[in-house]
Amino acid sequence: MDNNAKINAFIKECEQENKAIFEQIDDVALHNQEKVLNAFRDNKVALRHFSGSSGYGYEDEGKGMLSRVFATAFNTESAIVSPLLASGTHTISTALFGLLRPNDELLIASGVPYDTLVPVINGKDNGSLADYNVKHTIVPLLSDGSFDTNTILKKLSSKPKVLLMQRSRGYTWRNPLSTNQIAELVVKVKKISPNTIIVADNCYGEFTEKIEPTSVGVDVIMGSLIKNPGGGIADTGGYIAGKEIHIKQIENRLTAPGVGVEVGSYTSGYRTYFQGFFNAPHVTASALKGALLFSKAFSKLKYKTLPDINSAVSDIICSINFDTKEELIKFIQTIQTCSPVDSFATPYPWDMPGYVDQVIMAAGTFVQGASIELSADAPMREPYIAYIQGGLTYEHVKIAVKNCINQLNLM
Numbered sequence: 127m128d129n130n131a132k133i134n135a136f137i138k139e140c141e142q143e144n145k146a147i148f149e150q151i152d153d154v155a156l157h158n159q160e161k162v163l164n165a166f167r168d169n170k171v172a173l174r175h176f177s178g179s180s181g182y183g184y185e186d187e188g189k190g191m192l193s194r195v196f197a198t199a200f201n202t203e204s205a206i207v208s209p210l211l212a213s214g215t216h217t218i219s220t221a222l223f224g225l226l227r228p229n230d231e232l233l234i235a236s237g238v239p240y241d242t243l244v245p246v247i248n249g250k251d252n253g254s255l256a257d258y259n260v261k262h263t264i265v266p267l268l269s270d271g272s273f274d275t276n277t278i279l280k281k282l283s284s285k286p287k288v289l290l291m292q293r294s295r296g297y298t299w300r301n302p303l304s305t306n307q308i309a310e311l312v313v314k315v316k317k318i319s320p321n322t323i324i325v326a327d328n329c330y331g332e333f334t335e336k337i338e339p340t341s342v343g344v345d346v347i348m349g350s351l352i353k354n355p356g357g358g359i360a361d362t363g364g365y366i367a368g369k370e371i372h373i374k375q376i377e378n379r380l381t382a383p384g385v386g387v388e389v390g391s392y393t394s395g396y397r398t399y400f401q402g403f404f405n406a407p408h409v410t411a412s413a414l415k416g417a418l419l420f421s422k423a424f425s426k427l428k429y430k431t432l433p434d435i436n437s438a439v440s441d442i443i444c445s446i447n448f449d450t451k452e453e454l455i456k457f458i459q460t461i462q463t464c465s466p467v468d469s470f471a472t473p474y475p476w477d478m479p480g481y482v483d484q485v486i487m488a489a490g491t492f493v494q495g496a497s498i499e500l501s502a503d504a505p506m507r508e509p510y511i512a513y514i515q516g517g518l519t520y521e522h523v524k525i526a527v528k529n530c531i532n533q534l535n536l537m
């Protein structure tokens with residue numbers, strides 16, 4: 127067998143071993159597709175909702191409809207869905223500033239949050255929550271990646287205003303938190319401290335399971351539209367979905383107190399947002415399968431990888447632990463060569479805004495930096511872990527797996 131045939135046979139073998147979990151992913155996608163379709167039908171989405179607006183954006187019908195569709199699909203009373211939210215970090219920051227006041231306490235139940243949220247919560251003299259005297263407490267996850275429930279429940283004695291959890295792994299070696307794990311914690315928290323607002327950073331988690339955290343008692347979820355729920359089509363933006371009283375507070379932070387989402391226009395129109403959300407369950411399933419193929423292939427090649435097929439699937443990421451920095455960089459650069467856009471560019475580690483360590487990112491994407499498209503990134507610190515996510519089509523990821531095995535001379 128020549129090398130090409132050998133790699134093809136190897137990938138086929140990986141797919142065979144992933145057969146059961148791929149079927150499970152298809153089942154989740156079907157369920158979620160129906161849920162999203164029904165959200166469009168129930169709210170009577172029509173062509174006119176795709177039109178843009180200008181100026182203040184008063185009576186912008188598309189904006190309101192888009193929010194209702196998200197709220198229906200995510201099983202919440204209300205939602206903000208807006209191209210004015212510049213990134214996932216901006217979205218989560220907006221929600222936290224909307225809910226917290228000076229002298230309030232923020233309890234973080236899933237360890238140190240995603241890198242770019244650290245300056246939001248604890249920056250010095252940069253307009254952070256800490257600057258406004260919002261105190262925070264971090265409870266690390268246990269070594270198996272689950273909640274340290276006992277410690278979290280003890281910390282409720284100071285009646286924190288908000289409890290924040292992060293569903294996805296971020297740049298850490300762990301599995302995502304499943305909605306089952308979240309459900310168990312939420313019940314206990316609500317019993318002891320019913321007024322604590324439970325919010326979840328839902329980035330990369332949307333549509334990976336049949337329900338979102340808001341269906342198991344989480345009050346507010348937040349995420350980026352250039353990840354799962356934008357379906358690879360939305361141009362920019364974020365969403366915040368949850369109970370009406372909380373969303374009202376957050377709306378005032380998005381624009382100005384007293385004005386909320388009454389203002390805010392978008393001349394380009396909303397078709398990409400609606401269409402992206404409609405495609406999101408299928409695109410997320412493709413990305414999930416891609417992550418599981420990467421994980422299977424590299425674990426068979428003797429790398430440490432996550433997820434394994436026994437772990438709960440609750441985000442779209444595959445983590446691969448490389449032995450050396452050089453191999454990690456070579457891997458990320460190979461992913462870039464497999465991209466439809468900027469395939470000829472070579473990524474290097476750089477000082478990205480909001481990150482402590484240098485980060486290397488392969489993102490040869492149609493929408494800049496969109497990580498629902500095939501992308502890979504890594505902070506330059508030990509252990510040398512690549513985080514791979516996305517893939518608008520499963521076939522694209524499969525081609526990338528093949529190229530990586532080839533370029534890194536693994537077979």
Ligand SMILES: *Cc1c(COP(=O)(O)O)cnc(C)c1O
Nearest residue numbers: 213214215240294296327329350
């Ligand atoms: C991507 C991500 C963020 C931040 O989103 P940006 O769009 O990169 O600002 C926050 N939390 C998690 C878990 C993420 O995956």
